[in-house]
Amino acid sequence: MKDGRGMLSFMPRFRPQPVTLFVLLLLPLVFPGCSETQEPPEEIVRSIKTISVSRRPIGQLRRLFGVLSASDESELSFQVGGNVQSVAVDAGDRVRAGQLLASLDAQPYQLKLDSSIADLQAARARLQDTRKKVTSTRSLYNRQIASRQDFDSAQSAFDSAESSVRAAEAAVSLAQRDLDQTVLVAPIEGLIAERRLEPFQEISPGTAVLLIQS
Template sequence: MQKSLVVAALAALFLAGCEDETPEVTERIRAIKTYTVSQHASGRSRKFPGAVEATDTSSLSFEVSGNVTKVLVDAGDKVVAGQELAELDAEPYRLDVQSGEADLGSARAGFNEKSLELERQKALFAKGWISQAALDQAVAAFETAKNDVDIAQSKLSRLRRDLGKTVMRAPFDGVIATRSVDPFVEVNRGQALFEIFAEGALQIALSIPETVIEQINLGLPAAVNLSSFGACECTAVVTEIGSSAETANAFPVKATLLNPPTSVRPGMTAEVEFLLGIEDTASNFLIPIDAVAAGSQSGQPINLSSYVFVFDAANSTVQKRAIKIGPGTGSFVEVQEGVEPGDVIAAAGVSFLSDGLKVKLLSE
């Protein structure tokens, strides 16, 4: 009987404990991507088409004529400075060097002979056995022989240089862009056989209208869109501005690409976007267009027709703030009122946010 009462009491306690337990509800905190307000909207956007080209490029040719015996690279090959690219038949130049060496030997022998003759004539003149005219003749012969040696030495140096020029080498590290030669073909001095691009260093060639060129200056940054990559988020900076107009009164401008994707190649088309300066926008800022939500808040002026969510680090919440927006510049929009430098705003997914919502940063 007592045992039954104990069991019943324990069961009652167990059931009471179960009734007191309530399932714990875990609060879900949304992670947000943020953007820190800092970039001034200093002007209006203008876009210009262009083409990617290598910053350093060179057409390669032999400095001597001859018959090509070897072509060791093809278009698209990567090369290093000093690497052999092609060879000419060197035998004719080797024979010329041998002939030049013989001529130099003959000139030196003649010089030695005239040198000894001059010493002999000087000794005879000192004894009064020959005239001044005879001594002057010996001196002139010596000087002529000396000049013959100098000429022969210079000729031999040129012939040896020509022999060395029968091998074409890469002037710098790069990529062979084009090849216009095959073995067993006779080529002329200066005939372009290869086009080589310096690897990695790329720029965009642009034509800027005369109505805009005054607003373009060296060091001006630009956003770049490469048609082959879509929105690649590439950037460039102006490094060269032509001093005279070319076709259609447009000025040539070069903008160097900063850290482009490795697969970008010369010849690709590009669109370059400049933010041209206008003084009255110096106090405005650029923010990502995805950070802006449409609509208005009650009690706000009608021109503050959009808003952003500003992150409050003190309590990890976002505060809804009305802004006044201006014109867009690509993937950014100009904010004329409502944000300050240093504000951290939600940069995506703003339609899922609300005023005072507790959030965490995406990196947390």
């Protein structure tokens, strides 16, 4: 090529350098995503198991025979004997604890209680008299007016009167207990399963007259 002075000049040719070629070769490896088109993920198809619903018999019907019994049973009885005055329940009735079920004629037991109370009052009166007697006799004995035998006799009478009072008090308690037992009450809440007594029937102590089930 000629320049303005008529002389030939040569332009240098471009020659790729080794470093440039190495970088160009590494570009596809460093940026692989830039050269390839990403495809969307493949959709997963799940399988569904189906069953057919049909009407079938549930099971075999069985008939069983047996006897049902209550969880708790109690036979009720009077602790004293006598003539049945009233019956307040019948078989099949439901009752609550403490409810009146039946009663005996209480008059004989009331008379016995009244008599025992009278005996107790008399015994206490005798005790009071003997207490005064022993006090007086002790004073006379200390002054040597009464003999030792007189004092011992007064003391013995006082001791006997004390014993009589204690016995009379026990008799009153027993008579009161017997009177209280002329009524029969339900010990628990439950059902009257059996009735074994009727009004005006004579009942012995301890005879089962009612059966109650809880």
